[in-house]
Amino acid sequence: MFHVPALPQEANAPGKHYEWQLSDGQQWLMINNDHIIECNYCQPGAKGITIDTDHGSLRIDFDDMTISGPFANLAVRRLSFMPENQTEDIGWYYRDNSHWCEYGVRGSSLSSQDIEQRYNGNPTGFFQFTFGSYTYKLDFSGMTQTNLSTYKQRKMRRRPKFNSIVYVNHSLNTSQQSTSTINQFPSATASANPSTRVTWEFMGDEGVWTEYQKPDSSLDSIDIERQYLRNPQGQLAFRAGRYSYCLYFNAGADMYQINNTYKTKRAIRRIEANESNSSSLCQACWQFKDMDGHWKDFVKGSGRGRCTISSQEIEALYQQNTSGVVPYSSGRFNYQLDLTAMTQTNLSTGTKRQVRRV
Structure with a gap:
């Protein structure tokens, strides 16, 4: 009990x-x-x-x-x-011969949003749709897709997209493995001085995530975390060397810092890990080899060069299943990350790129 x-x-x-x-x-x-x-x-x-x-x-x-x-x-x-003005971004998937594929990604006439609308209207019902020369039946009760010509049946799944919401018809992406325990929700006092170790980092000149630390900066991770917990939508001014900066939290979505003199914008991120087990999840970094030949971190966000999954989330999945497959998207493209082959594949163009864990 x-x-x-x-x-x-x-x-x-x-x-x-x-x-x-x-x-x-x-x-x-x-x-x-x-x-x-x-x-x-x-x-x-x-x-x-x-x-x-x-x-x-x-x-x-x-x-x-x-x-x-x-x-x-x-x-x-x-x-x-x-x-009231927000809803979760839900993905609907079917199982092909080897992978789970999202509806609408590979040319299907039906998207996840279409299916979700039908599902919300009748979660135990079914409906039919046509793609190419075939007609299919989607059964919400059995979570199956059936080809009505060949009677080939495939499994379906309905899953939310990680930390992703839809706000006024636009997607906002927000941004770890440790031991889960049944516990009481921490009080406000506990939140102000969290038992979990939270690290705040900015993207440096060499493409390396660097932690805010004193005396190089007037703020360190503890200072930033305290302010973030007070107002996750707020801003925070600080100095580093001879320059002044401003951090923009934006409730975890597309966080960044601005150099007040040169207006240079850099991505920032918040990493949370249990102090008693701050192991490979905090330290491991996942990168892909870009077209310019440079290795770049998986960075979560809605801006240019960002995607729907972070390096920490990939590591959490890797810790669960080292031979798994991770779907994600960046811009208008959908990708598949193969943790066994250590490759990412653009599902539209078929382009493969190397991936590494460092």
Whole structure:
């Protein structure tokens, strides 16, 4: 029996629009570090995840939303907290002979948004669509796609896209593996002095992420984190050498700093890791070899040269499955990252590039 009070909705962390909870039959309890579960759940190829808790290991089945193992009597759920003018960006996928493919990516006449609209109208229904010379039936109850000519049936999955929301018809992308434990949501005091180690970094001249540290900067990671927790939408002025700068948090989406003299703009990022286990997840960096021959970090955001997944999120997935496949997008293109072959593939052009973990 767990003795942790249920999480009140208003305690949801700033900028976080989801929450995973477990129930012991009497109350729903939060799962600390549930971004690990979310990061895996958002990958269409993930069947489930095993998490370590204070009460033993639990296996969560993402398709059935059930718990297996010694604590199969527990229940699991995922909550979503969205303002009225926002909604989650949902992806719909079908299983081809070897991979999970998103509808609309490979020329399908039907997009994820089309299917989601139908699903919201009748989550237990079905409908038909035509692509090429074939007609297909999508069954939401069985989560299957059936070719009505050949009767070939394929599995379907509905998954949110990691930390991605739709706001007034535009996508905003917001931006880790450690041990998940059942715990009480931290109080405001605990949040102001977090037990997790948070690192703030900026993109340096050589394309290397560099931590804010004193005395080179008037602020360090602790100073920046305190201000960020007070106002995730705010700004923060600081000095480094003979120049003054301003940090723009933007609630985690497309964060950057501006040099007040030259107006130079640099990307910044926030990395969170448990102090008791700040291992390879913090240190490992994922990079791709760009067309200019230089290695570049996977940087999450909506700006030029950014994509829908970060180096830390790739590392979390790699820790779960070193031979997995990770879908993501950048600009108008969709890609597939093969963790075994260490390549990324542009699904539109077929172009492959090398990927490395450093």
